[in-house]
Amino acid sequence: MKKFRDKDYLKSEEGFIFCVIGSIHPKDRSIAYLKYIPRKDGKWEGKEKNYKRIMRQYTMSNLKKTIQFLKDYRKYIYESKVLNIEISTVPLTEIKNHFKPEEKLKQISEEKKRDSLQQKCLDLARVISDKSEVPVDFFGVTGSILLDIHQSFSDIDLVVYGKDNSQRVKKTLINLYEENNNHFGRLASEKLNKWCEKKSNQFPISPEEARIMYKRKWDRGIYKNRLFSMSSVKLDSEVEIDYGDRTYQPEGLVKIEATVSNSTESLFMPSVYQLKNIEVLKGKKPEDIRSVVSYEGFYRDIAREGEKIKVYGKLEKVFDKQKENDYHRVLVGSFEAGGKDFIKPILS
Template identity: 30%
Template sequence: MARNYFLDRDIIVDKLNNVYTVLTNYNPPGYIFAYLKYVYTGSGLWKGYNRVLKQYGIHNLVKLKQKFNFESCYDASFPILYLSEIRTHLKPEEKLSHLLKHSASDDLIYYLIDFIENYVRVSNLGVTGSLLLGNYHKNSDIDLVIYGCKNSLDFIESFKGFEIDKEWIIEANNNYNIDFADKLYDNKRRGIYKGKRISILFVDDKPWKYCERVCRKLGRVRFKGLISGDCKALFYPAVATVQSSNEYQISTIINYEGVFSSALLGDREVIVEGMLMKCEEENVVIVGDREVRGYIKPMQ
């Protein structure tokens, strides 16, 4: 039975033919959290779509000309799309099923199928990005989605990794104004496969509860600590626990900047800068806030 709820990495086409990507597994009644990625112009490299979000990152997302709504539970503004504006809801798992049943004569789809047959031994898979929308071209990236906690961890533990994508490291340093993208790069999540760029994305296969608790901002913080992350560190937003004590008594890191997510998986020492939040009885630091972009830097 097809799911009727929204998950991270789903793609939405509105009634004006503009294209949005869902960015969380929790969504309010009447609208969803989603960012505008393409507008339809009828011409261009992406089969009539013009990409408006050319680089990822909160600092780029907040510049988009779309609706943002202040969410009092999170004390922050999110990009939104009303349910009444939706024309089509595209689901990664349904698109991949369709692609696998048809000819692999298309080069990009051939590489996708070849990689899956050789390296991915899980059933809960999907494909997102331009392959899901259908506006891909010969130089498009392949964005593969793995659903569920166990499947995600099994892949991370068993896959030996892609050929290193050195351009990603350069692009990340430039886009996020950092000098340690090499410490963040994980060739199990992205890299080169037979000349094609592939990204592996991880999504919880269950919806999350919206507004589960109320948070408020306290201000910028920076601390060094030992953190630990399980499969929740693979999903978006990525979550890890702080193991060592610190002067702010922070217990959890929630990261909205995908570039830093690999630093949260497992046990490691990191330097973190972000927005300190009081979420009822817990102190949380948010990385990727509009006011304090922040970062997560591995010590090794």
Template identity: 30%
Template sequence: MLRLKRFLLKDKDFLETDEGFFQVIGYVHPKDYIVCIPRYIKVNYGTYWFKSGFYYDRVLKRYGINDIISSDIINKYLIFDNNFDTYLPMININKIKKRYYTDDWASYSINKDLFKRFIEILEILTNKTSLPSYFFGITGSLLISLSNSIYSDIDIVIFGRRNTDKIKEVVLEENAMVKPLLFEIENEVAIYKSNLQTLKVIYNRKWYKCKFKGRYFSINPVKLDDEIKEKYGETKIKNISEIEIIATVKEIIENYFYPFRYSLKNVEILAGPFEKIEELTIYNSFYMDSLTTDDIIHVKGILRKIISKDKEYFDVAFGVREVKDQFLYIKSN
């Protein structure tokens, strides 16, 4: 049985407009707007993605930091947000023609071949974890009925932190992870603003990139309703300047849900203002669950002052639009 129909938009949901399909980013949105990124846009040439008489093309072939920042299509939707002190991709709610909720997948017309494989994976995960099926969902092209049986992956959603922990344990036990070849990792060094040593470590931790019966699939954690604590406007951010630091990860604050946050200790400032830096925040989904306690990291990003209802502090943000030559290295783990 599926859960009751919801109306609150969450990370990984999709929106359809006259221009194409957009993926919702995060859980905090300004009034009358939804922070989202264009994923598939209508085009006047033939592609692998066809629906209701229209061809669509992917906005990005990959999601490296520079790819996102330099995309003319994404930049078209940028609006400056005073609360976050940056430009965010977003659309007005009046432009939304249809909402696709990740946990309402049974309501949509889904690719039968891929859906069959999804059900097979779902049965394994539910049997191994004893989790009911309503804690699972679908995102990506399969959710919006734009998938291609040959080229599309299966993007599975799991709701809730504890449930994600259970799925992670099963995936590691089943040895379902996909580990790319060395030359593939080498090709991604520039894309993800890192180095070979760091990417090797990260890929060894990417339990959520998997393969089943020749089909790639991913696990995408999304918050349950009662895990969404923050409302728009409760936290204000002030960008200060570029900064470069070496630090040790003290504690994992948020490793599953975007954006990812880690508390830091032993912070050494190599360049930039000398402030007491408490956290690292990562704004790129590639780095989900990529760091762990006691990792020594070398980061260039932007120094920010965070003003929340409980406290004020400084963090370093990586994966941001403001720093063109940013990087994140794991020096020791």
């Protein structure tokens, strides 16, 4: 069976370019969102075509717009009986190209001629690899560089594969940000203020709350005056379930407060926080809520074990076919919540 991993990209016969979400997919298709479409006046210039970015911001409202666009191409709309929602997917029969971040970084390293952004991307990956002692084979590059449509304004979007590797890279980047004169930095002053204002407009948080979250977002930084991101993706051997092993039934919206009991899975897509000491503030009150799960990348790895968090999201009953039991979770990143859902650390 063809394997798809989070941050892979797929191009369809029409030239639509999709970004793969997560690493659990139906056998005959990949769950992915539409990010670029061919347009003559598009800002992202490829060797054969120009592209327009249709997924302008990583929010559920923007995702909903891409699905609305795809209504004219019904083969990419999928009614999932597992997730109980309508999602965008790419059927195997419609995939023209499958772009893999790890293969692209290897290709860049082997090329004799690289443009300045490709060189900076390779340098960045090698520095982080060297400092973290994670072999460079476990890194990749995604986004516009993966697709060869990057421009002078493009960021560098790296990927690290593996749970242990991700933890080592996280620790390394945090240390690099704290050092001086090593080409690594973070947003500050007016640029940080603008970032916080932007996030407060995109999500139901204040600029002050955005600032607190940014301090924790080790996966966003600056290298030699270029913005970069680092996404953590599980190895195939670390993906413990197949599509359909668990099914999800919506049960309305809830607001809860809880303590994070385990956050090791919060680095990945979707981000998972295991919970304890749960108090339901609003909505249905089941006694078996185990976790909060986020498909909003903004809430990736922003709460630590032992911390209290406030969450607003969609309550789902989970049926686990492997373990033959059921329980509840709270989902952040749903159409039902209308962009009002969140995860917020409660800091005293």
